[in-house]
Amino acid sequence: MPLQRARTLVRWFVQPLSGPERSFWRVVTSCLLAAVTLWLLNALNKTYTTRISYPLRWTYDADHFIPVRPLDEAVAVQVTGRGWKLLRNTLGLEVRPAEVVVRRLPISRSLPASALRPALIGTMEGLQLNAILTDTLYFEFDRLTERRLQLRLSPASDGSALPFAARFVPESVTFRGPATTLNALPNPYPVHLPQAPAGSTEGSIIVPIGGPALVQTDVEQVRVKLQPRPLLTRTLPVVPEPRNFPANRRFWLRPAAVPVQVEFFAEDSALLGPGQVRVLLDYRQLHLPDSTLQPVLMPLPARVRGARILTPTVRFSTAEALPPADSL
Structure with a gap:
């Protein structure tokens, strides 16, 4: 019985939509809209x-x-x-x-x-x-000031210098914003390349300036022309690191320090020292006829752009022979 009553109620609502009484629902809808409108007007007047x-x-x-x-x-x-x-x-x-x-x-x-x-x-x-x-x-307010800064390329993500120089157009940019923020900006101002190109290029690229929050610039982007940079060279004396040498046995190496010629950019000069370059001597590679070992360069840090060992071999001798004057 309850199910039959539910069906009868649904049929009573739906039947006018499919028959000639379809206008009945238009009248009902109009009455509801009129009632809601009158209620809303009455509520807004209170x-x-x-x-x-x-x-x-x-x-x-x-x-x-x-x-x-x-x-x-x-x-x-x-x-x-x-x-x-x-x-x-x-x-x-x-x-x-x-x-x-x-x-x-x-x-x-x-x-x-x-x-x-x-x-x-x-x-x-x-x-x-x-x-x-x-x-x-x-x-909180700060004084509004302006500061004009020269531009330079920012270093690589590891802090090393980039393999090319840059010429900016324009060469400097005016920053406008809070005085405290502007005074903290470095001069020259570093410009980040969207993607560092491989090698050098004779063309130019468009680079956005960017900047801290609340700081505006007189230009939004600059044109950068990249040019190859010359490398500097230096010879470093490096003491080889022995590996797999016989234990409890005294030995000498000649020369005691191996000269290594390294290539780098000027910005990395202050960070470059003997500790940045390592040379390995493996006893298992000993050449028995002349008792020599070939020094091998260990992996180089990013700031070293190239290196080569100037001494191709190192002579190995044991305690049975007299130690040379320039050995360890």
Whole structure:
């Protein structure tokens, strides 16, 4: 029986849609819309007390100062007013923001919300201000300055110099923003390549400048022409590292230090020393007829662009022979 009653009820609702009574539902829908509209109009004509967020407009010396953190866009208040006025404020229709005037910059860093009462009352049309729910507005400003910096290519991700030089067009860029941020920028300013090209190129590429937050530049990108760079050379004396040598047996090597010629760029000169280059001597590679070993270079750091051992062999001798004057 319950199932039969449910089927009868569904049929009663659906049957007018498929028969000549289809207009019945149009009448029902129109009545519902009219009822909802009348209810909404009646509700909006009533008076309510509620909490809203009222928009703010900040006034300060924008030619000489800049906010270094976001300013509050609204303040929480409790108001009384008709539903129409509250709806208009919620939708942001024809709402005049309350003006917040900031003086004594950059010393001032806060403002009591009670100081906004005159501005709020003067801009709230049709609303009665009951209370300001926000205690204090906090802000931070810095002096707005400009600084012009020369440009240079930033080093590789490992800190080593890049294998090419760069010519920028323009050669310098003007940065505009907070004084504290601009004073911390390096001079010359490093420009990062989107993707470091292999080798050198005679063409040019377009590179964005970038920069910290709140800092603007007079140009958004520069043209960079890459050119090959000459390598510097230096000869380093490197003491070989013995491996697989007989234990408890005294031996000598001649020469005791192997000269290694390395190639590098000028920026890496201060970081380059004997400890950066290692040479290996493996006893298992001993050439018995003349008792010599061939030195082998260990993996080089990224700042070393090339290296070669100037001494092809190292003579090995044991305690049975007299040690040479220049041996260990």
